[in-house]
Amino acid sequence: MAKKDTAAEIKAANGVELNPDDYTQAELDTLLALAKDPAKRAEFDAQAKALKGTPQASSTVAEEDAGPTLTVKVNPDKGSGSYLHPVSKQAVVRGGEAVKLPDDAWTQDMVAKRFLLEVRK
Numbered sequence: 001m002a003k004k005d006t007a008a009e010i011k012a013a014n015g016v017e018l019n020p021d022d023y024t025q026a027e028l029d030t031l032l033a034l035a036k037d038p039a040k041r042a043e044f045d046a047q048a049k050a051l052k053g054t055p056q057a058s059s060t061v062a063e064e065d066a067g068p069t070l071t072v073k074v075n076p077d078k079g080s081g082s083y084l085h086p087v088s089k090q091a092v093v094r095g096g097e098a099v100k101l102p103d104d105a106w107t108q109d110m111v112a113k114r115f116l117l118e119v120r121k
Contacts, residue, residue, distance in 0.1 A: 038096035070104040
């Protein structure tokens, strides 16, 4: 698989956009394996940082700085899959950890319809 394709798969798996020119194919393959497992997000971030520097999350950082967020997870009793926020492209994976999403109309609607559950700490 080409480095560009691997980087695209990483972005699809966890929303992090990496420059394929900054990594070897072996490094990208390792990061892809971590990106596919939501429970290993911290390990993915640490590996990506150790190999190159701080990865740029697609819109996630900008969204968090731009306004309020909600921490949500998939309601295990409703629906049948995982969800992708239409603006931030952040995935909310069924059975995965809670994710911060922009507090916008889409997120509010998904919480109101009980597809997503708000997590409060």
